Amino acid sequence: MLGERGWWLSALSALLVLACAHVDRFEVGVLALAVAEPAPPDPDRLRRCG
Incomplete structure (x- = not known):
């Protein structure tokens, strides 16, 4: 089973x-890892989805 982090x-x-x-x-995976890390969000990267 996946742990709490895995489900998240x-x-x-x-x-x-x-x-x-x-x-x-690949990029979705990179975004998921970037969001999962305790780092400030990258507005330029997130803006590309909008």
Whole structure:
């Protein structure tokens, strides 16, 4: 079974896929890892999905 972090990453990845359907899987994975890390968000990277 996935731990709490694993479930969070899975849910986050699914949301990113739905929100940014035009982004390829590799970049979605990079975004998921970037959001999961305790770092300030990158507004330029997030803005590309909007």
